[in-house]
Amino acid sequence: MIIDTHTHIYTEEFDADRADVVARAQAASVGIMLLPNINASSVAPMLSACQTWPGVCFPLIGLHPEDVREDYADVLAEMETLLDETPGFIGIGEVGLDFYWDTTYKAEQLKAFERQLRWAVRRHLPVVIHQRAAFDELVTLMESFRAEALTGIFHCFGGTAAEAERLLSFPGFMLGIGGALTYKKSTLPDVLRTTVPPDRIVVETDAPYLAPVPHRGRRNEPSYITQVVSRLADIYGQTPDDIAARTTANALRIFPALQASL
Numbered sequence: 001m002i003i004d005t006h007t008h009i010y011t012e013e014f015d016a017d018r019a020d021v022v023a024r025a026q027a028a029s030v031g032i033m034l035l036p037n038i039n040a041s042s043v044a045p046m047l048s049a050c051q052t053w054p055g056v057c058f059p060l061i062g063l064h065p066e067d068v069r070e071d072y073a074d075v076l077a078e079m080e081t082l083l084d085e086t087p088g089f090i091g092i093g094e095v096g097l098d099f100y101w102d103t104t105y106k107a108e109q110l111k112a113f114e115r116q117l118r119w120a121v122r123r124h125l126p127v128v129i130h131q132r133a134a135f136d137e138l139v140t141l142m143e144s145f146r147a148e149a150l151t152g153i154f155h156c157f158g159g160t161a162a163e164a165e166r167l168l169s170f171p172g173f174m175l176g177i178g179g180a181l182t183y184k185k186s187t188l189p190d191v192l193r194t195t196v197p198p199d200r201i202v203v204e205t206d207a208p209y210l211a212p213v214p215h216r217g218r219r220n221e222p223s224y225i226t227q228v229v230s231r232l233a234d235i236y237g238q239t240p241d242d243i244a245a246r247t248t249a250n251a252l253r254i255f256p257a258l259q260a261s262l
Helices: 018-027 040-052 074-085 104-124 135-143 161-169 188-195 222-236 242-253 257-260
Strands: 002-004 030-037 058-060 092-098 125-133 152-153 173-177 199-203
Touching: 002 222, 002 242, 018 030, 018 222, 030 161, 030 222, 040 058, 040 074, 058 257, 074 104, 074 135, 092 104, 104 125, 104 135, 125 135, 135 161, 152 188, 152 199, 161 173, 173 242, 188 222, 188 242, 199 222, 199 242, 222 242, 242 257
Parallel strands: 002 030, 030 058, 092 125, 125 152, 152 173, 173 199
Antiparallel strands: none
């Protein structure tokens, strides 16, 4: 079995064929899909997908950094109430920092990220962290939580060996590896081979984004995760079955609540 630790199959890109997408994923041995939230409007469709495929799709709750605005505190207050009143959330996500396109709400992003990390600490939940063009700020904030025994995933890792080492210094975290691994100009294969042991990675699609080769440029979907698993097998000199088993075990370490569905 493979666990897709990060997919957004509840978004409008899948409205026409969501059931087929799930069926293709299951045919490709993707037995579990984790669904991080994006913003206030995505909560309902995300929960609907999890209710439609119980034991297969599992929800996380959080506010994506690109969706942080001046009203972030009100949005987070509503999400925290939902977190406490709705059973079944297995983690906090997708949260973090993104200064790539716009830094207008940089201060708000930092405050929102810290607040959501505190949710994770108080409730002993793992956290799925997004970072783009904000590595130093993210690590600095994470350092202030080092004593809190946080666990989770650094989503969509694509950095350098030095960055991998800094992130791996947080012992409760895995690196999320997705379709970018398969791109011709990716430096990630060398970083993984030299710096990242297979017991510190999980696999993800980030569907509908970042489709792997040979699907690059098209809508991504969970069944394509087999391309990532196959590339990892080449990198680590193992079989795809070995990588599937290893990354599934890693995901279960981060999300022990999933054990009940196996």
